[in-house]
Amino acid sequence: MKRALALLATILIFFTNSSFATFPVWEYAIDPLILEDLHDYLVLTSKETLLDASYIPQDLVKVKVHATNPGMELRQVAARALEKMFQAAKEDGYTLYLKSAYRSYQTQKTMYKNRLEKYSRDDGVVAFPGSSDHQTGLAADILNYAWTQQDGMRPEFSETKEAQWMAENCHRFGFILRYMEDKQEITGIIFEPWHFRYVGLECAEYIMSNHLSLEEFTQEVKDAIMDFEQLGGDFRLYCEELKRLPPPIVLDNEEDGEVSLFYTSP
Numbered sequence: 001m002k003r004a005l006a007l008l009a010t011i012l013i014f015f016t017n018s019s020f021a022t023f024p025v026w027e028y029a030i031d032p033l034i035l036e037d038l039h040d041y042l043v044l045t046s047k048e049t050l051l052d053a054s055y056i057p058q059d060l061v062k063v064k065v066h067a068t069n070p071g072m073e074l075r076q077v078a079a080r081a082l083e084k085m086f087q088a089a090k091e092d093g094y095t096l097y098l099k100s101a102y103r104s105y106q107t108q109k110t111m112y113k114n115r116l117e118k119y120s121r122d123d124g125v126v127a128f129p130g131s132s133d134h135q136t137g138l139a140a141d142i143l144n145y146a147w148t149q150q151d152g153m154r155p156e157f158s159e160t161k162e163a164q165w166m167a168e169n170c171h172r173f174g175f176i177l178r179y180m181e182d183k184q185e186i187t188g189i190i191f192e193p194w195h196f197r198y199v200g201l202e203c204a205e206y207i208m209s210n211h212l213s214l215e216e217f218t219q220e221v222k223d224a225i226m227d228f229e230q231l232g233g234d235f236r237l238y239c240e241e242l243k244r245l246p247p248p249i250v251l252d253n254e255e256d257g258e259v260s261l262f263y264t265s266p
């Protein structure tokens with residue numbers, strides 16, 4: 001039924017807006033306008049894709065949750081989402097504590113230097129400056145009370161009820177588990193069951209239900225855009241065309257409970 005509706009939507013678009021006839025069908029599960037990522041919510045930081053030393057998010061705000069230190073900041077959308085997640089956890093009987101949020105390039109550089117001096121090598125625990133997810137202002141380290149009393153953070157945190165609740169529910173608030181246990185080879189970072197990263201609701205839902213790392217997701221998106229362009233489409237132009245359409249109408253499909261989005265013609 002979903003496929004039939006999608007086909008119908010495509011046909012509607014083709015017949016009601018002739019400029020769309022020149023584009024191939026967008027096959028990937030996520031809306032191109034989300035993947036266009038004008039707000040940088042999907043930004044990927046890793047050793048291969050470093051953020052510039054001068055990159056400072058412009059919309060940092062204080063996060064109003066239980067925290068180990070006062071005054072921690074995140075980008076506005078992530079801060080509000082995190083507050084909702086903490087509230088929902090509380091309602092389910094779990095109290096969460098924010099341990100770390102936005103970190104500047106300079107702070108990361110100092111942390112990295114200190115770690116290097118202490119252990120005489122890069123042991124992969126502190127991220128290389130520019131590669132930290134925390135520099136995006138979209139990442140948060142979250143613990144339960146018992147673990148805030150411990151010296152460091154270790155993968156065994158995953159055995160706690162709080163970590164399990166977060167892994168199961170983070171996507172509802174637009175967050176993903178950024179460094180999964182079986183993705184260490186891909187991310188280059190150890191399993192961090194405390195580290196959550198905001199990517200927005202649609203992408204978080206997709207990434208968590210398909211059990212992907214952000215690296216794998218980014219590659220999927222690149223491939224989807226490449227496929228689209230190999231079929232003759234121009235992704236940027238396609239997004240511009242989509243933006244010229246009125247917002248989609250949500251239609252409830254009573255038969256199987258699925259919801260489909262229809263773009264209407266102008």
Ligand SMILES: [Zn+2]
Binds near residue numbers: 100134139140192194
């Ligand atoms: Zn972290």
